[in-house]
Amino acid sequence: MRILGIDPGSRVTGFAVVDAQGGRLQACGFGVIRPGDGELPERLGEIFAGVVRVIADLGPAALAIESVFLARNAQSALKLGQARGAAICAATQAGLPVFEYAPRAVKLAVVGSGRAEKVQVQHMMRQILQISEPLTADAADALAVAVCHAHTHHTRGYASRHLAALAARS
Numbered sequence: 001m002r003i004l005g006i007d008p009g010s011r012v013t014g015f016a017v018v019d020a021q022g023g024r025l026q027a028c029g030f031g032v033i034r035p036g037d038g039e040l041p042e043r044l045g046e047i048f049a050g051v052v053r054v055i056a057d058l059g060p061a062a063l064a065i066e067s068v069f070l071a072r073n074a075q076s077a078l079k080l081g082q083a084r085g086a087a088i089c090a091a092t093q094a095g096l097p098v099f100e101y102a103p104r105a106v107k108l109a110v111v112g113s114g115r116a117e118k119v120q121v122q123h124m125m126r127q128i129l130q131i132s133e134p135l136t137a138d139a140a141d142a143l144a145v146a147v148c149h150a151h152t153h154h155t156r157g158y159a160s161r162h163l164a165a166l167a168a169r170s
Contacts, residue, residue, distance in 0.1 A: 001019075001020050001021075001061050001062060001150070001153065002017060002018070002019050002020075002028065002058070002059060002060045002061050002062075003017065003018050003019075003020060003060055003061070003062050003063075003064055003146040003149050003150055003153075004016070004017050004051075004054065004055065004058070004060035004062070004063045004064070004091070004096070004146065005017075005018065005064050005065070005142040005143060005144070005145035005146025005147070005148075005149065006051070006063065006064070006065040006066070006084075006087045006142055006145065007066055007138050007139075007141035007142040007144075007145060008047075008065060008066060008080060008083040008084040008086075008087055009080065009083055009138065010035070010040060010043055010044070010047075010079040010080065010082065010083045011034070011035070011043075012032050012033070012034055012138050013032065013033040013035075013047050013050065013051075013083060013087065013138070014030075014031075014032050014136070014137075014138030014139045014140070014141050014142035015030065015031060015032070015033060015050070015051065015054050015139070015142050016029070016030035016031075016139060016142035016143040016145075016146050017029045017030070017054065017058040017060050017146070018129070018143065018146040018147060018150060020150035020153070025128060025129055025147060025150055026129065027129045027131055027143060028058055029054070029057070029058050030135070030139045030142060030143055031136075031139055032136055032138045032139055033046065033047055033050035033051070033054075035047060035050075040079065040082065043083075044082055044083065044085075044086045045086075047083055047086040047087060047090075048086040048087070048089060048090050049090075051086070051087045051090035051091065052090045052093070052094070055090065055091065055094045055096070060096065061096065062096055062097050062098075062099060062149065062153075063087070063088070063091035063096045063097070063098045063099065064099045064100075064101060064145045064146050064148065064149035065084060065087060065088065065098065065099070065100055065101070065145060066084075066100070066101060066102070066103050066106060066141070066145055067084075067100040067101060067102050067103075068080055068081050068084065069102065069103050069104075099149050099152075099153075101145060101148050101149065101152075105148065106141075106144050106145050106148045107120075107121060107144070109144075109147070109148040109151050109152070110124050110125065110128065110144045110147050110148060111124050118137040118140070118141070121137075121140050121141060121144050122135045122137060122140040124144075125140045125143040125144055125147070126140075128147060129143060129147070
């Protein structure tokens with residue numbers, strides 16, 4: 001399965017595409033979408049267009065995206081939600097299923113601690129995916145979301161197959 005991971009932001013949106021086959025993971029592409037300094041509606045349009053381009057270029061089969069976390073600043077949380085919406089709309093327009101993960105769940109899945117720092121996420125993504133080049137925090141977070149979904153999807157698939165086998169024996 002080819003998974004598009006998104007770390008949404010109204011100023012910088014991280015994206016990453018990861019191939020997951022069984023337990024093997026490979027990064028196919030990653031980076032950031034940096035909208036200009038325009039008003040929020042224009043930035044949201046640029047995020048939407050950027051995600052559309054990534055989908056067209058790399059052909060993912062699913063979108064995994066961080067859910068909104070509780071922020072101290074309500075205005076920031078609203079803008080983050082709108083950036084998420086732009087990315088989700090691009091994915092649904094392309095017919096991709098959307099899966100959402102809490103930031104703590106992503107960190108727990110890839111680092112082993114839901115309170116991991118960004119530097120730890122960057123390090124683990126370079127290790128897990130054997131990436132030699134430096135990663136920006138936003139691209140690393142997007143990779144982490146994709147890897148989290150790959151692990152979750154793989155585990156759910158295993159559990160479903162296991163339950164089906166047990167039911168067949170009954």
